[in-house]
Amino acid sequence: MNSFHRIFGGLLLVLLDIHLGQIEILADFIGYLLVLSALNSMDGNWKGMKGARATALTLSVLTIPQAFLGQPAGTNEGVNIGFDPLTIYHQALGLIKLVLIFYLFYVFMDWAKKKGEEELERRTHKLFRGYVTAHLFYYALLPFSMNLPESTVIPLFIVGLAVVMILEIMFLILIRAFHKEQNRIEIY
Amino acid sequence: MKGKTFLISLLIIAISWGGNLWFYQSKQLEEPIFLEHYYGGAGVFELYYLTNREDSSHVMSVEFSDGTTLHAKSDYYGFHSESPAYGPDVQSRSTHYLLKKAGFDEQQMRELEVDHEGEATIHFNDGKTVTADIGTVEFSKLREGNGLFRQQSSSSSSNGRSFRSYTVKEDVKIESMSSPFPEVQDDVKMKLYTPSIGTTGTPDGGGPRTYTKEMDEEWSRVAGAPLEKIDFPIEMKQGDRIRLTMQEKPDAIRAYSYEIDLTGTTKNGTPFTQPFLVSNHPQFTPEQMELLIERRGSQ
Missing domain, CATH: 2.60.40 (Immunoglobulin-like)
Structure with a gap:
């Protein structure tokens, strides 16, 4: 299993939430540990690698309690976005995850550049801008849902969630592309 | 995107969270x-x-x-x-x-x-x-019906308008009207209509359509006269209609449920009392909620 494959698996674990009562099986911290081990097996000189490793380590520690705390009440309801400490903890984790992805993009772009994969580098750069900008907007606007009427918040929230979800999937697909490239390079 | 831009964006997000949480906290009531x-x-x-x-x-x-x-x-x-x-x-x-x-x-x-x-x-x-x-x-106390008034119709609408109407079964003379809470009339405008009171507004043509129309009619065009302008006694003939129309003001934030009493005598001199229910079931707009907090919060 090459390193891109492990990053892909790790981030997929983070994206999937399967709960058995309070306890999350396939917990997020396992996913982040997988990402961390993949990053450690890679060359440390790629641009952004240091930051990525540090953030992955931070996340794999910070997400341990999450596996046992269950989902915030708001997510079960679907409609209400509560602002209890649990929700804020979840959102903060989301934000740190964004930092990790930010560094990962740098690593990927540098990797593609060094390997002379211009097409892949261009594609990564494009998704990088879209992904990070959309997520930054999402997190900046999210807290306004505390103070705006429901009728405004719910449609915006649904659209925002859909956009963010699509971008997550696009990112995973991109990692698959890197995984294939690496395999191809290794074979030759 | 450069690292610096990203960092500044994260800072903006932190400010957005802090500001919104602060505003949310400032809106919380200490007690109901x-x-x-x-x-x-x-x-x-x-x-x-x-x-x-x-x-x-x-x-x-x-x-x-x-x-x-x-x-x-x-x-x-x-x-x-x-x-x-x-x-x-x-x-x-x-x-x-x-x-x-x-x-x-x-x-x-x-x-x-x-x-x-x-x-x-x-x-x-x-x-x-x-x-x-x-x-x-x-x-x-529980009252006994007087058997003189037959409920014709009653209706209320979300714009704060409601009415009750009755028909009288014999000739009656209404001598006075009394309310246990006259102060509520600051919040609710009321008009009483009988055929002998003024002819402003919709004539009593009967039929449900008149009433539906009355619910959206401008207050000045609603049939009858304001309570304080009525000259008692009011003479009513058998089969006449009597209608009390109420309009709550938009800034009314009180809850009420009581009866206004009409007192009078029948043709053969028997006294009677007829209650008219005046009640609201408050449903507030966000503006009215703010008004309530302003008026009654932290007393």
Whole structure:
């Protein structure tokens, strides 16, 4: 299993939430540990690698309690976005995850550049801008849902969630592309 | 995107969270705010109060100023919802608040002869106790019908307009009208119509269509005369209609349920009293909630 494959698996674990009562099986911290081990097996000189490793380590520690705390009440309801400490903890984790992805993009772009994969580098750069900008907007606007009427918040929230979800999937697909490239390079 | 831009964006996000959390906190009520009630024993006594949106507690019992205690009827039997905003006792909701009500049995109030004014002690199911001015709450004796008035129709609309109308079964003379809470008339405009009172507005053509139209008609065009301008006695012939139309003002934030009494005599001299129910079931807009907090918050 090459390193891109492990990053892909790790981030997929983070994206999937399967709960058995309070306890999350396939917990997020396992996913982040997988990402961390993949990053450690890679060359440390790629641009952004240091930051990525540090953030992955931070996340794999910070997400341990999450596996046992269950989902915030708001997510079960679907409609209400509560602002209890649990929700804020979840959102903060989301934000740190964004930092990790930010560094990962740098690593990927540098990797593609060094390997002379211009097409892949261009594609990564494009998704990088879209992904990070959309997520930054999402997190900046999210807290306004505390103070705006429901009728405004719910449609915006649904659209925002859909956009963010699509971008997550696009990112995973991109990692698959890197995984294939690496395999191809290794074979030759 | 450069690292610096990213860092600044994260900073903006932190500010957005901090600012919104601060604003949200500043909007929270320390304790529920109770409406001013004018209850004169007509129908179920409903206690209205404003709470924070996340507050899931509800009223269990009330100790009135005369020492009597009443338990609220439970709407919560067999009901469970994760979100307080969608409980069965919620009348209106805004971004930060909920207007809730608790109902009390009128029969029980009659037995205890509740006579309350001013501050009451309210117990909540989460152990919280609040002392607040809830207005006037009085029981009333059960009355016997006089058999003279037949209910014709009654209706109320979301714009605060409502009316009740009756037809009289014999010739009667109405000599006076009295309200237990004249101060409520600051909040509600009322017009009384009988064929002998003025001819402003819609003539009493009969038929339900007239009434429907009346609900949206401009107040000045509503049939009848304002209560304070009526010259008593009012003569009514058999089969005549009498109608009381009420219009709540937009800034009315009180809860009331009482009866206005019409007193008079029949053709053969027997005196009678006929009640007209005046009640609202407050449903507040976010603006009215703010008004309530402004007027009655932190008393």
